[in-house]
Amino acid sequence: MAGFPREEHAAAPRLDRAEIVRAALDLLDRDGFDAFSMRRLAVELEVKSPSLYWHVRSKDELFDLLIDTVIGKCPLPAADEGDSWQRRLSSLGMDLRQVLLSHPAATRLLPGRLPFGPNGLRLADRVIGLLRRSGFDDRMASYGYLVLVFYVIGFAVQEIAFGKGAANGARLAEVGRYLGGLPADRYPDLVAVADELLAPRLTDRFEFGLQSLIDGLVKTESA
């Protein structure tokens, strides 16, 4: 009341690249991929949409920033702890999947892009370094990194399509009903295992594949 114009709106909450990214991620998480637009984002930030373009070159660039931000939330593998490289790689895979699943709408932006923002590069560097320091040569280190990350990302993206990730149980149930109602004469084997297929065991499946890939790397060690 004393008329201090200080805190009122002195340090005007000016827009900011980081602030935009934060709000965009919130909006995606809350309202989903289809509801996202630059204009809506502007409303969220109490700003008119063209202002965004001062801080961000384009929607596409913003999307790049978003996925790198999400990837940045994935804990990096410990540089050199007691654990074997197998275990560290396995943990990384599960962590990365978990991070992606916690931002399903943002993860949907990933296909078509490469996870090569600053955070993505740092992750790549760490994984490759881990493998090299565990005795793999350059070729196998790059194989390991690429196959592993491609697998994790690819799996997570499709899990999300399945309805996993958000409060998206509705989607999952819908898929279940769809698969359950298929004609058994046309898809006999599929229908026979339908229960297994849509069981909420995607995590098991993911880890099974992840372990197989790591075992594949192990095998090249002895060769």
Add this chain to the structure above:
Amino acid sequence: MAGFPREEHAAAPRLDRAEIVRAALDLLDRDGFDAFSMRRLAVELEVKSPSLYWHVRSKDELFDLLIDTVIGKCPLPAADEGDSWQRRLSSLGMDLRQVLLSHPAATRLLPGRLPFGPNGLRLADRVIGLLRRSGFDDRMASYGYLVLVFYVIGFAVQEIAFGKGAANGARLAEVGRYLGGLPADRYPDLVAVADELLAPRLTDRFEFGLQSLIDGLVKTESA
């Protein structure tokens, strides 16, 4: 000249669901994902865009049809030939990848969707049947199918982002330049193996992962 209105334009080349899908796929293959729109597609078909909506409920439904059409081009695994199930599964994986890579723009539609159109279901049925008839129980059969297909699709999608698939060498070269110009002090291990990473050996990497997954299935056999 004899005034037969028959072949002139009697059986007017009316629009058709299949025709629309065909043209859409052509348009995607030729001009890429970003250039696609219902209006452009209409131009391609020498029709006004609202006409499309008589045959197709929405762009989204059309996209579903497109990916199922692409998947339909993948040869199904032989029902029961001399080959081992490992080899048949491996062939399927490579075939499916090849089909996806040959329609990169359409493949970009896949994330966010499930490959459960008629063709996708038939593929699932065959793969699951193959595994069951090779001695796997329902649970492992569904594991095998899902992990394998998720892997193939995920890998292909990201390969396409890398620039593979189309006459997209430009994109690939750009990625190469980007990775080559990274600061070695910040990403030492990455830069060290950069040559390996962007080498056009994605096929090797893919097959390495594919084989690892199949080996993982083999291991559960003896257990």
Add this chain to the structure above:
DNA sequence: CAACCTCCCTAGCACTGTTAGAGGCAATCT
């Protein structure tokens, strides 16, 4: 004081997916 830089604004372009509703055209019914 003037010049600048930063940053948000209004206005608007070219485009999108999609719908409402009119109308042409062939086959069918009366």
Add this chain to the structure above:
DNA sequence: AGATTGCCTCTAACAGTGCTAGGGAGGTTG
């Protein structure tokens, strides 16, 4: 023969999109 029906394409339009041009307020610097 004429009327009716259903199929299919059209024109017109709506609400929304990403993005740009260019103006102008407010602080910082010469």
